[in-house]
Amino acid sequence: MAIHDLLDRLRRDYAALNPQVERIDALLAEAGEQVVHDHIALRTWGDPRCDIEVLVRPFVRAGYRAAGAYRFAEKRLVARHFAHDDPDLPLVFVSELVLDQFSPGLQDMVQSLLAQVSEAELAAPDLCARGRPWQVAHADVEALRRESEYAAWLAAFGWRANHLTVAVHALARLGDLAALDEFLKAHGLRLNGAGGEIKGSPAQGLEQSSTVADVVDVEFSDGTFAVPACYYEFARRWPAPTAGSSAASSRARPTRSSRAPTGSSSRDRRTAARRRRRRCGERLARLEAHAYPRAVGKESRARRERARGRQQRAAPTVSPAAPSVRDTGPEQLLVKYGVEPISDLPGETKNSTSRSSPTCSPATTDTRSRSGRSGRPRPGTSTTTGSPHLGRARCASVIRRCSSRASRAATTVVIPRSA
The missing domain is CATH 3.10.180.50 (2,3-Dihydroxybiphenyl 1,2-Dioxygenase; domain 1)
Structure with missing residues (x-):
């Protein structure tokens, strides 16, 4: 047939x-x-x-x-x-x-x-x-x-x-x-x-x-x-x-x-199960590929923030730096910290030239007569002959004391004449 x-x-x-x-x-x-x-x-x-x-x-x-x-x-x-x-x-x-x-x-x-x-x-x-x-x-x-x-x-x-x-x-x-x-x-x-x-x-x-x-x-x-x-x-x-x-x-x-x-059979079901597992694996791979860079980025930002916090905690507390006495004259520093300088000090030698233009310039005359030693001026004194003004180190010390006292009382500061 x-x-x-x-x-x-x-x-x-x-x-x-x-x-x-x-x-x-x-x-x-x-x-x-x-x-x-x-x-x-x-x-x-x-x-x-x-x-x-x-x-x-x-x-x-x-x-x-x-x-x-x-x-x-x-x-x-x-x-x-x-x-x-x-x-x-x-x-x-x-x-x-x-x-x-x-x-x-x-x-x-x-x-x-x-x-x-x-x-x-x-x-x-x-x-x-x-x-x-x-x-x-x-x-x-x-x-x-x-x-x-x-x-x-x-x-x-x-x-x-x-x-x-x-x-x-x-x-x-x-x-x-x-x-x-x-x-x-x-x-x-x-x-x-x-x-x-x-x-x-x-x-x-x-x-x-x-x-x-x-x-x-x-x-x-x-x-x-x-x-x-x-x-x-x-x-x-x-x-x-x-x-x-x-x-x-x-x-x-x-x-x-x-x-x-x-129709269905055990082999059909196994084949369908393998396909489902493969699709799930591909979907998981796509999700990981999308999520991993974002997680790494978040982790990097968090790591940077933690490092920045450790640096800030480890850094010492630094007070505002005082102006350098090498760049600013003592009269300007006194004015900056709210202290008005006094021109007529006891025992001061009248010297219009020195008074009108106070400076902390280097010594221009021989200092042997003042210090008693050759070439080394006494600390806190000016090397200018007859100058009533202070040395730079002495000025800075006075400025620090004045800045701490200025907030407690308005006091006229008299810079003592050096010995």
């Missing part, structure tokens, strides 16, 4: 069991869209007579190759997906129930169902499209449902497509999944809102939504009963983010090599 014929047969059987499929395809065609299926999902029992390897034989012969393996620990399933080099062919996603992880009652029930299938039917190349070749009671199906929804659906409907998925990223006008969901709800279709209408995110590489499964009448060995059948799924795939990619390129349609079947 040609692969296109097998896929078409699976789709026709799926649409017959799920009437909303034809309606949705017609609505999308009216909107100018061409429906492309992302993948088709098949189910089987984890028995060597009909496991994944048996069910995918016609696809492997047609050129499909294994592209991924998954484990759903909570539902006790394993799965694999197969891809073809032809981009127009959908992916094939096949899962099986791990029987030895269930109760003996469920395992016995499955064995009783498979015992009704002949070896010829099990070896048929179109086993995946044969439907339900066994008889089962509705009560038995409900008993299986209490332990596994997956087992109950497979017992009720057999080997056929569980669901088909529309490739939203291949739509021209409704390529956004949220817009497609609003379009479907506007035409009266109900979407599965458990866990949110849209599951996944662009960061995870996949967004998906689905309709609510139609409830159909199924004939069982104990009568006809209404049971939920199939749902129609919609998937929007995003390419894996790369370093330096722009926002525009991140919204580009994914390539065939980036496609993978929908």
Whole structure:
């Protein structure tokens, strides 16, 4: 059987069991869209007579190759997906129930169902499209449902497509999944809102939504009963983010090599966890790169302020420097500190020239007669012959005493004549 014929047969059987499929395809065609299926999902029992390897034989012969393996620990399933080099062919996603992880009652029930299938039917190349070749009671199906929804659906409907998925990223006008969901709800279709209408995110590489499964009448060995059948799924795939990619390129349609079947698995969760850790590490690096220079700057300023404070505390307290007696005459210094000099002092020799221009100039005459020693004038005396004025050191001493007393009393200071 040609692969296109097998896929078409699976789709026709799926649409017959799920009437909303034809309606949705017609609505999308009216909107100018061409429906492309992302993948088709098949189910089987984890028995060597009909496991994944048996069910995918016609696809492997047609050129499909294994592209991924998954484990759903909570539902006790394993799965694999197969891809073809032809981009127009959908992916094939096949899962099986791990029987030895269930109760003996469920395992016995499955064995009783498979015992009704002949070896010829099990070896048929179109086993995946044969439907339900066994008889089962509705009560038995409900008993299986209490332990596994997956087992109950497979017992009720057999080997056929569980669901088909529309490739939203291949739509021209409704390529956004949220817009497609609003379009479907506007035409009266109900979407599965458990866990949110849209599951996944662009960061995870996949967004998906689905309709609510139609409830159909199924004939069982104990009568006809209404049971939920199939749902129609919609998937929007995003390419894996790369370093330096722009926002525009991140919204580009994914390539065939980036496609993978929908659903979660332990490996998908580990991959998502690694991506989250990598993003957290990159965010932390950006924060550190931004905050470190600021912290260093604050630390440098604080260090400089502490050093300046230590210098100020270590520096001795220096009083305002007194004017140098080398640069200022004694009369000017006395006036500066609020002391008015007296011109007529007791015992002063009248000398108009010396009085009118008092100075502390160096000696101009021989000092031997005054000091009694050669060349060394007596401290506090002027070396000018007959000068009544003080020497520079004596002037400075008097000025310091006067400046401390001036604030306590206004006293006329008389500079004594040196001996």
